[in-house]
Amino acid sequence: MKRRIALLGLALLPLAAMASEGSVKWGYEGENGPENWAKLSPDFFACSGKNQSPIDLSGFIQAELKPLKIKYQAGGQSIVNNGHTVQINYAPGSSLSLDGKVFELKQFHFHAPSENLIKGKSYPLEGHLVHADKDGNLTVLAVMFVKGKANKALAQAWAAMPQEAGEPQALPTQVSALELLPKSRAYYRFNGSLTTPPCSEGVRWLVLKHPVTASAEQIAAFEKVMHHPNNRPVQSVNARPVLD
Template sequence: MKKQILSVVLGSLVSSMAAAAQWGYEGAEGPSHWAEMSSEFDTCATGKNQSPINLTHMVKGDLPALKINYVKGGQQIVNNGHTVQVNYTPGSSLEVDGHKYELKQFHFHTPSENNIEGESFPMEAHFVHADKDGNLAVVAVMFKIGDFNPELEKAWSQMPVIAGDQQQLKHVVSAANLLPQDHNYMRFNGSLTTPPCTEGVSWFVMKGYDTASKEQIEHFAHTMHHNNNRPLQAMNARVVVQ
């Protein structure tokens, strides 16, 4: 199952998941219907630790530092119809509390999927990692409208406008340059925010944020033709630690 989930994370919707259901963000294909489309998507409705959430009522804890070792590795940009994703070459890692994950890809949602104290943001980036056993960790970074983002533009300048298209990037993108300087974070247990909504994902939401120009955020939104954020999910018995 973890190999199947990793295939979804990497953007290659393989096996029965692709054939079973063409999910989306609107109408009969939207989030409220995901669980109806395939038995493999049941967790989208039955799960108790679903993402995204509104991060609020945080509990103070002694969180370990995030050891982020990202090298330039964003070499391919893909429009998979659900998001724009930059695939990363091996060699970049996230280590937390002695546990090491490899950066696989990063992608975007507009508006943000997670909220912080009830605040939604114009755009959110998800840096998706997997360990050697297929366990997943996501670093989430909120984007505000502000200064033009030159690192983001390396990808945006070749953004495929047609679902299914991909491009080899002329200028390799550095994920490190898309992170805020302050690596303080909030942590919670959650899930994939897209089908099959698998749980057991470790989420690390940065307290700091990055910026992009209004035009850059609109470029992404227009390419998607619709919002691509899953609605907020119930917290249930979870806590957010900061």
């Protein structure tokens, strides 16, 4: 019965909302915007879940969070504008260890303005470093940007910024994700989801407490190729603790 309802829902979708390869078109505005993601496809059902990202991080639970164990090498090897974000794909060999598991850095990408808020505060840019363990479990390390000095990793990546959505382009020199991180690795932790459809849950979120800087020009260059904000609004925290 559930399946029939799901299929019916799909049948009621306007044809225009379906992309040619069977994937559903979603975006940040209007009918295909975040409020409607869960209704766009049965595959996006998780977007209406109780453990969604992003959130406004506040009401912290004091915890003895262990220092981050990061082993990164320069490995950002290609850049892609996929129409939803600008993403730098990472070569194998860089990882973060958490909960006794090794999560390999796969890619990092950006949102402007920030998706997560820290104690109600929004930032002009947020970076998401996406890691996966051997079973496909995800850990996202989030870093906030404030306007200030230019960021070195962004300078390298943005030099090859694709103005239009398309295929990945090789970067002339491998970008180091370490250049995106603040000196202090203090972080908050909570359980969440992908912030884009299919909004899959079970994602470990680590949000660095201290922002790094990017120049006003670097932030503007990203906003320009996106054409519109690419931040999902904050979701209800519900029963989740946010650890400090």
